[in-house]
Amino acid sequence: MVASAGRTAGLEDVVAGDSRICFVDGERGRLIYYGYDVKDLAAGSTFEEVAYLLWYGRLPGRVEFDAFLDTFTGSMHLPAETAMILRMFPRAATPMEVLRTAVSSLGHWDPDSGNTGLDASLRKAIRLTERIPILVTAHQRLRNGMEPLQPKPGRSIAYNFLYTLLGQAPNPILEKTFDVALILHADHELNASTFAARVVAATLSDMYSSVTAAIGALKGPLHGGANEQAVRVFEEIGAPDRAEEWVRESLAAKRKVPGFGHRVYRTYDPRALILKEYARAASVTVGDTRLYEIAEGVERGMLERSKVYPNVDLWSGVCYSAMGIPVELFTPIFAISRVVGWTAHILEQWSNNRLIRPRAEYVGPVDLEYLPISQR
Numbered sequence: 001m002v003a004s005a006g007r008t009a010g011l012e013d014v015v016a017g018d019s020r021i022c023f024v025d026g027e028r029g030r031l032i033y034y035g036y037d038v039k040d041l042a043a044g045s046t047f048e049e050v051a052y053l054l055w056y057g058r059l060p061g062r063v064e065f066d067a068f069l070d071t072f073t074g075s076m077h078l079p080a081e082t083a084m085i086l087r088m089f090p091r092a093a094t095p096m097e098v099l100r101t102a103v104s105s106l107g108h109w110d111p112d113s114g115n116t117g118l119d120a121s122l123r124k125a126i127r128l129t130e131r132i133p134i135l136v137t138a139h140q141r142l143r144n145g146m147e148p149l150q151p152k153p154g155r156s157i158a159y160n161f162l163y164t165l166l167g168q169a170p171n172p173i174l175e176k177t178f179d180v181a182l183i184l185h186a187d188h189e190l191n192a193s194t195f196a197a198r199v200v201a202a203t204l205s206d207m208y209s210s211v212t213a214a215i216g217a218l219k220g221p222l223h224g225g226a227n228e229q230a231v232r233v234f235e236e237i238g239a240p241d242r243a244e245e246w247v248r249e250s251l252a253a254k255r256k257v258p259g260f261g262h263r264v265y266r267t268y269d270p271r272a273l274i275l276k277e278y279a280r281a282a283s284v285t286v287g288d289t290r291l292y293e294i295a296e297g298v299e300r301g302m303l304e305r306s307k308v309y310p311n312v313d314l315w316s317g318v319c320y321s322a323m324g325i326p327v328e329l330f331t332p333i334f335a336i337s338r339v340v341g342w343t344a345h346i347l348e349q350w351s352n353n354r355l356i357r358p359r360a361e362y363v364g365p366v367d368l369e370y371l372p373i374s375q376r
Contacts, residue, residue: 016195016356021054021344022187026264031188031271034058038184042274047157047182047337048072054187054344055125076130076151076160078138079109083148086139095139095332096219102135103128103215107208116206121350124207125343132339133157136332137164158182161336166324173285174323177278181316184271185334187341189264193217193224194338194345201346202356214342215335224331227317229258231327234294234318243297251305259295259314260302271312279315282322291318 023032031038034053041050052060052068060068078086082105089098107113110127112120138148141164149167151160158179162170170178188194197214201207218224237246250257262269283292295318299310320330 016190016358017198019189019345019348020057021348022189022341024189024264026262026266029265029267029270029273031184033187038270039274042180042183045183047179047186047340050183050186051129051340054340055122055347072126072130076134076153078131078134079106081109082106082131082135083138086135086142086148089139091143095136095328096215096224096335098139099132099135099332099335100212100215100219102139103132104208104212106131107206110208113206116204116350118347121207121347125340125347128207128211128339128343129157132332133161133336134164136329136336137161140165140326140329157336161333162323165329170323171285174282177282177319178323180278181275181319181333182337184274184312185316185337187338187344191223192220194342197342198345198349199356201349202353204350204353207343207346210346211339211342214338218331218335218338224334226258226311226313227320228327228330230295230313231291231317231321231330233258234291234298237294237298240290240293240297243294244301247298247301247305257298257302257308259298259317260306260308260310262309262311265309265311268309269311272310272315275312275315275319279318279322282319286322286324288322291321 021034023030025032033041033050034057036053036059041053045053048069049059049065051072052065082102085102085105086098089101106128110124112123115121134148134151141148146167149164151164155163156175156179158175159170162175162178190198193214196217197210200210200213233246237243247257279292279295280289283289295314299314302308302310317327317330320333321327325333
């Protein structure tokens with residue numbers, strides 16, 4: 001679409017609605033969830049507590065959080081029908097294609113499927129958050145000729161994702177790194193997938209349809225996949241001492257460098273600053289710092305030669321690689337975290353709903369004369 005005078009292509013900087021959930025301060029490099037800076041949440045909270053914050057709009061007390069966790073860890077197991085569906089996908093199906101279809105199928109066997117009340121909607125949000133990680137790991141194991149593993153009751157989302165993917169209890173440092181990554185990706189205002197979810201929710205469609213729409217938007221390479229591209233670039237570079245030369249060549253050729261630049265941030269992405277430290281700790285823990293050192297060299301070269309700052313994708317892929325997670329799962333991991341934000345926005349949309357129906361600035365011809373087909 002070509003933007004006309006007074007209009008903005010891609011709706012850049014257009015305010016499409018009010019929200020209390022998340023604030024992205026692009027000028028100062030801050031990310032706020034319901035008033036709390038993600039730096040503080042990453043340092044002291046857990047992904048489960050952040051989920052509570054985004055759904056309920058406040059942090060819980062100990063008694064109510066313990067009760068919440070009792071419910072939260074009780075629905076990780078997949079419905080038998082969805083587990084069967086995972087075995088039916090062709091080998092060529094990508095993890096994001098499988099996730100899109102499998103999440104849609106979950107709605108058929110949700111006991112609250114036809115209930116649109118707030119309590120039922122919160123239960124659906126919990127089930128989606130618990131089951132999406134297991135969908136991802138179960139399909140990954142099946143496509144590699146292994147049987148899926150059942151999650152461990154009472155363990156965190158981060159623990160169970162790594163356990164059911166890799167088949168062993170995760171190192172505590174890697175579990176903490178993954179938990180922090182989930183916190184940092186949980187919401188990011190009206191990004192493409194969240195906006196898609198709110199548009200569908202605004203029609204009063206169901207939560208599963210809204211989340212499936214969000215996954216469809218995330219599947220597009222302009223939204224998800226940048227951390228996968230970044231890691232592939234690091235592997236192409238091969239060695240830390242080649243990183244800055246690669247940056248020089250890329251900038252000279254005007255090639256986009258994955259992991260840098262953001263539509264909103266005008267400074268260093270605060271999520272990237274946090275994950276850089278965890279990427280280093282994770283790399284040291286597994287005894288392989290090569291990717292971290294290459295990423296650091298790319299970062300140094302970019303900051304010295306351009307005004308483009310790192311975003312979260314520069315360091316998240318390094319974290320996931322240190323854990324032994326294959327690159328094709330990086331975008332599904334985004335969904336594992338962002339489903340909390342998607343469902344929070346769906347609930348907020350329904351709390352004061354109005355159909356989202358923007359206008360387009362028409363830039364085509366008018367008053368053309370119609371001729372019958374015999375005269376054309």
